[in-house]
Amino acid sequence: MQETAIPNGAANQSVGPAAGTAPGPKPASEAIIRAEGIEKYYAQPSENRIQVISATDLSILPGEILALLGPSGSGKSTMLRMLTGLSCPSAGQVYWHGKPIAEAEINVSIVFQSFALFPWLTVLENVEAPLQARGVEREARRARSMKMLDTVGLDGFESAYPKELSGGMRQRVGFARALVVEPEVLFMDEPFSALDVLTAENLRSELLELWQKKTMPTKAIFLVTHNIEEAVLLADRIIVLGRNPGHIRTDFRVQLPHPRERKSEGFTQLVDYIYKVLTRPDVSPDEAPDHQHPGPRVRDQRQMKYQMLPHSRPGGVAGLLELLLDKGGRDDIYRLADDLAFEIDDLLPIVDAAQLLGFLTVEEGDAAITAGGTEFANSEILRQKELFRDAAVSHVLLLRQIRRALETKSDHTVPEEFFLDLLDEQFSEEEALRQMETAIAWGRYAEIFDFDAGRRRFVLPDAQEEAVAPGEDTE
């Protein structure tokens, strides 16, 4: 009953089936952890509560490395906390071997990005700590910890303190401490993000080796990451989260053989496919082959009044377009990021912004400059501002609304708060502020409005002089 097409394309823009992939999860009967319709809300100071995760079904199956991929703020850590029982879903239920997680004896470990070691304990004592907490006898505790330190390449460092170690070594301690309890599921939240490139790469391959050699009794690994290549390098299955609120955009198996080659065709195809899903947050990927996942569709049916403005500066958009033009008008986003030594989280908002403004399109993981984008990149700065203004006013509802309001009001000024209230209905308070900050940066640059930061008011450009009290006008 497995279908052939895999990560399917977006409704109005087809994605070529990526090689080396297969449909999403198998039936969830044998799942170690199964989440059904889990949602998460956070209370707000105002009476609105903000939904961070929309109803989601997700299963962790034995034998798999499952990567949860998504931009920052999409709810990856929130999801991890719910799946590990660290936090309670606001709705829905998480099951551990079929039993509600709160009533079950779960056996999981979590590795965090920030190492989270006890600074006053030695390496050995840090690794022993979870065993001690589980009541393991001193001798057994010591023996198991020493063996685990050996496994992760830390023999000889037992009596060092965390502060004496490099970041890579500290994360090794983090792994040893997580693995020493022989967790059935090992959870990791961006475990390599705080490390330098080389160290991260080493640790990744070592982890994979441990896993493949079945050195550890761990049955599944759940890896949270915002790094596409990391996911494609390690995972047997990848789930991509979209944000606002968090929801599953696609869920598929990766069938590339190990060791995976970053430069191989299958690898880059898959990276491109995922880039594509991530760069088109407004389109929903086709029905995933797996029909057991009603959750992910929830958000797409919801009417989003305001687009999510990517948090990027107009100067960034200009820089990207100029670079793209330089490269002949089209380039692989993955290569662009590589050339710029950018992380996806840094490049994507700029690509998103340029796309939102109609300056470029994204197809098959390539960014292609449009006629409008070419004109923009070729223009001098004043003309660029004009082109940006036209594009922003026609594509961005919020900017259009602010401009209209300013033109309509007799004194040509409107308080920021008026628009923040509108945004608050759709975004979390924090996000509404960030949206406003971006809108202000774009609007000021394009001279759609002025912003009086002292009074927190928008002002129509040119209207400022008129607004001066008559008495002060000496001419």
Ligand code: ADP
């Ligand atoms: P990720 O790990 O993907 O970066 P998180 O799960 O940390 O995302 O956060 C998802 C969203 O939930 C973000 O918008 C974040 O601001 C919000 N959020 C997380 N924790 C809380 C909290 N305790 N209260 C309110 N909002 C929160």
Ligand code: MG
């Ligand atoms: Mg996180």
